[in-house]
Structure formats: structure tokens, C-alpha cells
Amino acid sequence: MSFKVCLNRFLLTMIFTGTLVPIARATSDASPIPAAPYSFANLVEPLLPAVVNISTITLVRNNRSELGVSPLDVPFPKGSTLEDFFKEFLDRIQPEGARNSTAVGSGFIIDTEGHIVTNNHLVADADQIAVILNDNTELKATLIGRDRRTDIAVLKVNTDKKLPFVQWGESEKLRTGDRIIAIGNPFGLGGTVTTGIVSHLARDIGTRNRSGDFIEGYIQTDASINLGNSGGPMFDMNGKVVGVNTAIYSPTGASVGIGFAIPSEIAKKVVNQIRQYGRTKRGWLGVHIQPVTEDIAEGLGIKDLKGALVGSVVKDGPAAKANLQSGDVILKVNDVEVKDERSLPRIVGDISVNSQVPLTIWRKGKLSTIPVKIGEYEEAEEAGVIPSPDGRKELVKGIGIHGMTLQPLADEVRQRFDIASDVQGVLIVDVDPSSSAAEKGLRAGDIIMEIGQEEVQTPQHVVDHLKKAQQENRKSVLLLINKEGEPRYVSIRIGTEEEKK
Numbered sequence: 001m002s003f004k005v006c007l008n009r010f011l012l013t014m015i016f017t018g019t020l021v022p023i024a025r026a027t028s029d030a031s032p033i034p035a036a037p038y039s040f041a042n043l044v045e046p047l048l049p050a051v052v053n054i055s056t057i058t059l060v061r062n063n064r065s066e067l068g069v070s071p072l073d074v075p076f077p078k079g080s081t082l083e084d085f086f087k088e089f090l091d092r093i094q095p096e097g098a099r100n101s102t103a104v105g106s107g108f109i110i111d112t113e114g115h116i117v118t119n120n121h122l123v124a125d126a127d128q129i130a131v132i133l134n135d136n137t138e139l140k141a142t143l144i145g146r147d148r149r150t151d152i153a154v155l156k157v158n159t160d161k162k163l164p165f166v167q168w169g170e171s172e173k174l175r176t177g178d179r180i181i182a183i184g185n186p187f188g189l190g191g192t193v194t195t196g197i198v199s200h201l202a203r204d205i206g207t208r209n210r211s212g213d214f215i216e217g218y219i220q221t222d223a224s225i226n227l228g229n230s231g232g233p234m235f236d237m238n239g240k241v242v243g244v245n246t247a248i249y250s251p252t253g254a255s256v257g258i259g260f261a262i263p264s265e266i267a268k269k270v271v272n273q274i275r276q277y278g279r280t281k282r283g284w285l286g287v288h289i290q291p292v293t294e295d296i297a298e299g300l301g302i303k304d305l306k307g308a309l310v311g312s313v314v315k316d317g318p319a320a321k322a323n324l325q326s327g328d329v330i331l332k333v334n335d336v337e338v339k340d341e342r343s344l345p346r347i348v349g350d351i352s353v354n355s356q357v358p359l360t361i362w363r364k365g366k367l368s369t370i371p372v373k374i375g376e377y378e379e380a381e382e383a384g385v386i387p388s389p390d391g392r393k394e395l396v397k398g399i400g401i402h403g404m405t406l407q408p409l410a411d412e413v414r415q416r417f418d419i420a421s422d423v424q425g426v427l428i429v430d431v432d433p434s435s436s437a438a439e440k441g442l443r444a445g446d447i448i449m450e451i452g453q454e455e456v457q458t459p460q461h462v463v464d465h466l467k468k469a470q471q472e473n474r475k476s477v478l479l480l481i482n483k484e485g486e487p488r489y490v491s492i493r494i495g496t497e498e499e500k501k
Contacts, residue, residue, distance in 0.1 A: 049134040049164040053185040056126035106184035106232030116155040118231030120146040145274035169240025171263035184232030196223030218260040225259030283351035284377035286317020308341040322372040332360035399459040403435020406459035425449040436493040450480035
């Protein structure tokens with residue numbers, strides 16, 4: 001009998017006995033792996049017109065004395081040609097009075113009325129905001145409202161044009177590995193499309209100063225996100241906005257394949273509140289919390305490392321009125337499980353102000369339920385009970401040097417300005433708008449981490465270093481600044497004239 005006949009009989013036997021069925025069934029039941037699209041053009045084409053470029057202008061007041069020299073310091077005869085030449089030279093390199101500082105970013109239109117979503121850090125200090133549409137039409141934009149803690153801002157433009165817009169998607173349905181598309185204005189190159197995948201979900205990027213704890217985690221992507229992409233949309237494969245691009249991790253300032261977006265689940269709630277009230281209105285409990293560690297859990301008799309431990313209760317706050325106590329562990333809010341201390345502010349923030357909700361707590365070895373009337377976070381900020389995003393209302397006197405007023409990061413200052421315990425340095429509580437520090441973008445709330453590549457511990461350390469540098473006739477010093485959770489180097493000029501301010 002030939003080999004071919006034997007093989008045919010063998011296969012027929014396997015089929016009739018059902019031996020091959022499991023193999024065939026396994027193949028047919030397996031979910032097909034979707035192939036990557038040959039082109040994203042059909043998906044991108046209707047989205048591009050709704051993505052806009054945003055240009056901001058900030059007025060920065062300069063003073064020629066920052067150069068440490070003026071025409072009056074030079075012994076030229078009054079009215080001489082040399083005096084005129086020197087004055088013209090100074091006018092060219094440092095015009096007297098005010099000048100404009102510009103920045104570019106991205107945004108996207110969310111309705112036909114002209115509402116545009118972007119990042120707060122792009123427009124926070126702007127004196128003028130311009131929006132450039134996909135067809136190069138430039139429109140003046142009005143700031144409707146902004147939220148520093150989630151880095152979201154809403155603008156509005158007025159035009160007779162019929163404006164295209166995009167819709168929100170569901171970021172909570174994203175999975176690691178899903179494909180996404182980013183569109184924005186990197187380095188001023190408008191209408192730029194990049195693609196990638198969701199690299200990680202619920203990523204903690206250590207921006208407590210900027211976001212409080214209202215963003216439980218960011219979407220991480222390998223799609224190219226660069227300077228100027230801030231405020232631009234991240235789309236899913238259905239063409240819906242699932243994130244707002246807001247930050248990158250990069251030692252060079254350019255994309256290295258690690259970018260971050262605010263989930264649409266968070267962003268659209270903030271946008272809706274800003275459109276309705278002109279600001280956010282978040283729920284507030286009035287407690288200072290900390291994580292439940294293994295040691296703490298063992299001491300309290302808790303099996304799972306879940307919940308948020310109440311370190312202290314704000315006097316006259318909602319929790320205090322409900323008789324919540326230090327040492328209580330909040331496990332649930334209105335039947336929503338508190339996974340850890342980072343999730344509690346977001347859960348409470350999503351609850352309507354003045355709502356009565358039950359808290360499930362662990363107290364002295366027993367479970368209890370306590371009803372609490374939720375307060376308003378922003379109202380508490382205005383009253384000075386908790387840190388204000390601006391912080392200027394809570395300023396106290398500090399040490400002044402080169403146009404900056406400095407304070408040490410004492411515990412009460414950290415609590416008041418919502419500064420994480422792992423951030424070290426000196427707090428800037430005020431900046432003279434005519435100083436070199438202001439020209440370089442330093443603002444109240446920034447933290448000096450290093451000066452001259454030496455770690456900073458106290459305001460006096462900064463003062464001593466600056467005075468020493470001045471005695472050595474150095475023209476500038478290098479500072480490492482923590483600005484809204486992001487470190488960056490800044491060089492400021494120093495000199496005798498600057499010291500007099």
C-alpha cells in the first residue's frame with residue numbers, strides 16, 4: 001500500500017473519530033486579531049478641521065537696569081555720537097519697558113458654538129489668546145474658565161463660519177495596547193498627526209502640585225507628543241476624544257516615546273462644570289489623608305491595604321460636622337470602594353455639592369456607616385481653609401532677593417500650598433514683575449530645588465549663594481525650578497542694579 005493511500009486513510013479515520021474536531025474548533029473559536037489599517041487617512045480627514053492651533057501673548061515688563069548698565073553709567077560726553085550709538089545698541093538688545101512673550105499649543109472644538117478645550121498651563125498667564133483654524137483663519141479667543149488642578153481650560157471663539165467639532169469618547173474603556181491618534185501643533189507645525197498605542201493606563205506621573213489628586217492616573221502613549229502638542233486631542237479608532245495631551249517625559253525636551261494625556265472621563269466633567277459655572281464645583285470632605293501601609297493596616301487590624309487613612313480633620317468642615325475622627329479609615333463613599341488615598345478626592349469630587357452620602361469607615365476594629373453632607377472644594381479654597389491654586393491670598397512675609405520673596409517648605413506651608421512631602425527646596429511666594437526672575441517665567445508657587453547645581457534647603461541658602469555669585473562678578477546663576485510638578489532649569493541675571501529692587 002502506497003504512503004499516499006495510508007495517509008488518506010489516517011486522515012479520514014481522524015476526522016470520523018473526532019480527533020481533529022478540537023483543533024478545528026479551537027481555531028474557529030479564537031478571536032481574530034485585527035490587522036493594522038493600511039492607512040489612517042479616512043479616519044483623520046474629518047477630524048483635522050476640528051483641531052486648532054493656539055497662540056498666546058503674555059506681557060512681560062522689562063527694565064534696562066537688569067543688564068546692570070545704562071547710558072548714564074558710561075562716561076561719554078552728553079549729546080556725543082558715542083552716547084547715541086550706545087543708547088541705540090541697548091535699545092536693540094533690551095528695549096525699555098514692556099515686551100511680549102509668546103507660546104504655542106493645541107486645542108480642539110467641541111461644539112458648533114465655538115467652545116474649545118486646551119491646557120490650563122498654556123493660557124493661565126496669557127494677556128491675549130488667538131486661535132488659528134485649520135484653514136488658517138485667526139480668531140480672538142475668550143477664556144471661559146480654567147482649572148489648574150486638572151490642567152484643563154475652556155476657550156470660546158465667535159465667528160460666522162460653520163465650525164466643525166469632535167465628540168468625547170470613553171477613556172474608561174481603553175486597554176493597554178489599543179491604537180490611538182494624536183493631532184496637534186508640535187513646534188508650531190500645525191495639523192500634525194502621529195499614531196501609537198496606549199502604553200499604560202492610570203499612570204502616576206508625580207504632578208501632585210498641578211493636579212491635586214483629581215486625576216487618578218494619566219494615559220501613557222508612545223505616539224509622538226512634543227512641545228506644542230499641549231491641549232491637543234488623543235483619539236481612539238472611532239474618532240472620539242479619549243484624552244487631552246498634557247505632558248511628556250523627556251531629558252531633551254523632544255519626544256522619546258513617553259507622552260501623557262488627561263483621560264476624557266476626567267476632562268469632560270471639568271469642561272462641563274466650567275461651561276456651566278465658569279469654574280469647577282467639586283465635592284469636598286474636609287480631611288487630610290494618607291495611605292494605608294502594611295504597618296498601619298496591621299496596627300488597625302485591617303486585612304486589606306485599601307481605603308484612605310484620616311490623618312486629621314479640617315475644623316468646621318463636612319467631615320468634622322459628621323464626627324469623622326483622626327485614625328478612621330474611609331473604605332467606601334456612597335457604596336463606591338476607595339481603593340487607596342489617591343482615589344478618594346476624585347470620588348468625592350464627582351459628588352454634587354450639598355449631597356448627603358454615607359461613608360463606610362473602619363474605626364477601632366469595627367465597621368461603621370456615617371452620613372456626611374458634601375461641601376464645595378472651591379468654596380473652601382476661597383475661604384482659605386485649603387490651599388488656593390493661585391496661592392497669593394495666603395502669602396506671608398519671607399526673605400526677599402533679586403525680585404523674589406522666598407519661604408521655607410515647613411509642614412504648614414506644604415499643607416497650605418498642597419506641596420507633596422517628597423518635594424524639597426524653597427517656595428517662591430512673590431515675584432517682582434520687573435525682575436529678571438519674572439522675565440524668565442518664575443511665578444509665585446514655583447519651588448527652587450537647586451541653585452548652582454547645589455540642593456537648596458532654606459531661603460538663606462539661596463540668598464547666600466546669590467550674594468557670593470555677585471561678589472564673584474558673575475552675571476547669572478542657574479536655578480533648578482519645580483514648576484507645577486515639572487523640574488526645569490532657569491538662568492537669571494544678577495547685578496548691583498537688580499539687587500536694589
